Amino acid sequence: MIEGIDITHILIVSTCMFFIGVYGFLVRRNLITILMATELILNAVSINFVVLNKFIYPDVLQGYMFSVFIIAIAAAEAAVAIAIIINVYRRYRTINVENVHDMKY
Amino acid sequence: MSFESLLLMRHELVLLLAIVLLLIAEIGTNDSQKSIISPLAIILFALHTIVGFLPLQEGSLFGGMFNTTNIVATMKNILNLGVLIILLQSWKWLNATENRVKVSEFYIVLFSTLLGMFYMISAGDFLMFYIGLEIATIPLAALAAFNRHENKSAEAGIKLLLSSALSSGILLYGISMIYGTTGSIYFAEISQSFKGFEPIQVMAMIFFFSGMAFKISLVPFHLWTADVYEGAPVSITSYLSVISKGAAAFVFMIILFTVFKLFTPVWQDMMTAIAILTMTIGNLFALRQNNLKRYLAFSSIAQAGFILLGIISGTATGMATVVYFILIYIFSNLSAFGVVSIISAYTGKDSISDLNGMYKTNPKLSLALTLALFSLAGIPPVAGFFGKFFLFTAAAEKDFYILVLIALLNTIVSLYYYLMPVKAMFINKSESPIAYFKTDKISQLGLAISIIGMVVIGFASPVYEKILSFCFGI
Numbered sequence: 109m110i111e112g113i114d115i116t117h118i119l120i121v122s123t124c125m126f127f128i129g130v131y132g133f134l135v136r137r138n139l140i141t142i143l144m145a146t147e148l149i150l151n152a153v154s155i156n157f158v159v160l161n162k163f164i165y166p167d168v169l170q171g172y173m174f175s176v177f178i179i180a181i182a183a184a185e186a187a188v189a190i191a192i193i194i195n196v197y198r199r200y201r202t203i204n205v206e207n208v209h210d211m212k213y
Numbered sequence: 214m215s216f217e218s219l220l221l222m223r224h225e226l227v228l229l230l231a232i233v234l235l236l237i238a239e240i241g242t243n244d245s246q247k248s249i250i251s252p253l254a255i256i257l258f259a260l261h262t263i264v265g266f267l268p269l270q271e272g273s274l275f276g277g278m279f280n281t282t283n284i285v286a287t288m289k290n291i292l293n294l295g296v297l298i299i300l301l302q303s304w305k306w307l308n309a310t311e312n313r314v315k316v317s318e319f320y321i322v323l324f325s326t327l328l329g330m331f332y333m334i335s336a337g338d339f340l341m342f343y344i345g346l347e348i349a350t351i352p353l354a355a356l357a358a359f360n361r362h363e364n365k366s367a368e369a370g371i372k373l374l375l376s377s378a379l380s381s382g383i384l385l386y387g388i389s390m391i392y393g394t395t396g397s398i399y400f401a402e403i404s405q406s407f408k409g410f411e412p413i414q415v416m417a418m419i420f421f422f423s424g425m426a427f428k429i430s431l432v433p434f435h436l437w438t439a440d441v442y443e444g445a446p447v448s449i450t451s452y453l454s455v456i457s458k459g460a461a462a463f464v465f466m467i468i469l470f471t472v473f474k475l476f477t478p479v480w481q482d483m484m485t486a487i488a489i490l491t492m493t494i495g496n497l498f499a500l501r502q503n504n505l506k507r508y509l510a511f512s513s514i515a516q517a518g519f520i521l522l523g524i525i526s527g528t529a530t531g532m533a534t535v536v537y538f539i540l541i542y543i544f545s546n547l548s549a550f551g552v553v554s555i556i557s558a559y560t561g562k563d564s565i566s567d568l569n570g571m572y573k574t575n576p577k578l579s580l581a582l583t584l585a586l587f588s589l590a591g592i593p594p595v596a597g598f599f600g601k602f603f604l605f606t607a608a609a610e611k612d613f614y615i616l617v618l619i620a621l622l623n624t625i626v627s628l629y630y631y632l633m634p635v636k637a638m639f640i641n642k643s644e645s646p647i648a649y650f651k652t653d654k655i656s657q658l659g660l661a662i663s664i665i666g667m668v669v670i671g672f673a674s675p676v677y678e679k680i681l682s683f684c685f686g687i
Contacts, residue, residue, distance in 0.1 A: 126382075126386055129382070130379075130383075133375075133379055139371060139375075142375055143375070143378075146375065146378040146379055146382055149379070149382035149383075149386070150378075150382055150385065152386070153382065153385040153386050153388075153389050156386070156389035156390075156393070157389050157392060160389065160392055160393040164393065164396065165396045168396070170340075170392070170397065170398050171392060173340065174339075174340055174343075174388075174392070174398065177340060177343070177344060178343075178385065181343075181344070181347045181351075184347070184351055185347070185351055185374070185378055188351050188352075188354055188355055188374060189354075189371070189374050189375070189378070191355070192354065192355070192358050192367060192370040192371045192374060193371060195358060195361060195367045195370070196367045196368065196371055199363075199364045199367050200364065200367075208368050208371070209368075210364050210365050210368055210444075211365060211368060211369075211439075211440045211443050211444055
């Protein structure tokens with residue numbers, strides 16, 4: 109543990125990260141940037157798990173294990189997402205969501 | 214722990230074995246021998262479905278991470294039946310020349326998503342639940358983008374993947390709050406350590422609720438549904454609308470009943486509002502659709518609203534009606550999708566106006582689609598009526614009278630749009646109706662199973678009573 113930094117500070121950082129991610133997901137127009145926003149959300153959750161485990165429940169490992177699995181699954185998700193984005197680029201010649209709109213109400 | 218206790222995972226182990234065998238078959242065949250993959254996959258899956266019905270012990274594995282109970286095994290069997298029908302119905306589309314080279318990918322990826330759903334339903338802690346959920350959704354996005362040369366398919370894939378990533382992020386944030394306040398991720402320990410209405414725990418439940426609402430496509434979170442359903446290949450659309458939605462509804466119900474039972478008043482209030490919104494908006498948007506897949510997408514949103522009526526009661530009857538309704542919904546929706554996929558595989562058409570005058574040229578298909586739509590609307594002789602009737606009874610037992618009234622009004626609205634394709638087929642005249650075509654035997658078999666199920670299950674009360682004997686309330 110670092111001197112002078114307690115759990116509140118880290119939780120504030122992770123909460124900010126989570127909402128920056130949600131904001132970025134809704135506002136950004138580039139598919140890769142949207143993917144980065146979802147990674148921000150997942151990383152905020154990982155930080156949450158690690159910090160809660162370290163500060164509040166130091167005698168169990170569930171939080172650490174959970175964050176390891178979140179990282180692995182986020183990697184799998186990014187792999188599939190990038191494969192599909194490449195396919196979108198080949199089809200539409202752009203990855204801007206405003207131009208990828210064959211289907212609308 | 215002995216090896217015999219691993220047999221509690223029999224559904225998963227057999228399915229995994231099928232996946233491995235398919236992988237070996239894929240490696241061991243060259244391009245000209247690929248035609249054996251489809252029959253092999255269907256036979257393996259049929260065996261897996263039959264093995265699933267053998268009696269199974271109850272118990273839990275890995276310190277409570279994995280639970281097997283009778284109701285969980287029943288849910289898995291229902292999903293198996295649905296997937297078997299989908300495999301039969303997608304035969305013609307998969308054996309088209311442009312898909313011949315990627316047949317085995319289709320089966321392997323589809324079976325992996327089903328494996329994920331099995332683990333998700335059996336989960337006894339949030340880690341297993343989350344891993345199952347992601348195994349179930351990430352490959353589905355790849356399947357939605359299966360038609361690599363179509364713009365719409367790629368668009369559907371990226372929309373499904375990104376919105377499900379956001380929803381699982383929100384869900385995970387809720388889980389992290391629960392972990393922070395209770396110190397555990399096991400369902401049994403969490404439900405014991407909830408004491409009162411702690412604001413942060415209620416907040417966590419709302420995060421969890423909205424994450425799951427994405428998966429079942431309840432209304433404020435339904436916007437991805439119509440686009441993904443339209444863009445994905447028909448077989449994947451039917452898989453998304455019955456199997457994926459059914460599995461998510463099952464696990465949502467189990468977690469609300471076991472983990473969040475202390476917060477029942479809170480989630481009942483939320484669910485009342487969301488059920489009303491979901492039914493109304495799903496029905497109203499379905500009125501103005503012309504594309505058949507989009508139309509069935511909004512119909513499935515409205516059906517999800519009806520499913521909530523059973524969950525909201527929180528009783529064993531409610532759980533039994535939900536499982537029974539989903540069983541009927543699988544059969545009726547798959548009959549509708551079966552006809553749609555046959556029409557689109559043979560003629561490439563998929564809008565309601567294309568159906569004009571189809572009764573003259575293809576009377577059997579028209580009758581099948583009519584029966585399926587009657588069942589979805591809930592008209593008596595077909596099973597859909599009994600499913601809806603039981604759901605309304607379950608909600609009325611717990612005094613949700615206003616909700617039931619609104620649901621009834623919505624059923625009337627839905628009658629109008631469910632009869633639109635029927636009117637197109639039987640009454641509207643057309644200069645160039647869809648020409649007569651002969652359907653292949655395997656697609657016929659898939660359609661026949663789902664129609665027989667749809668007609669018979671409504672009258673088979675032992676099925677309902679068997680399900681009810683397994684269920685539990687709050």
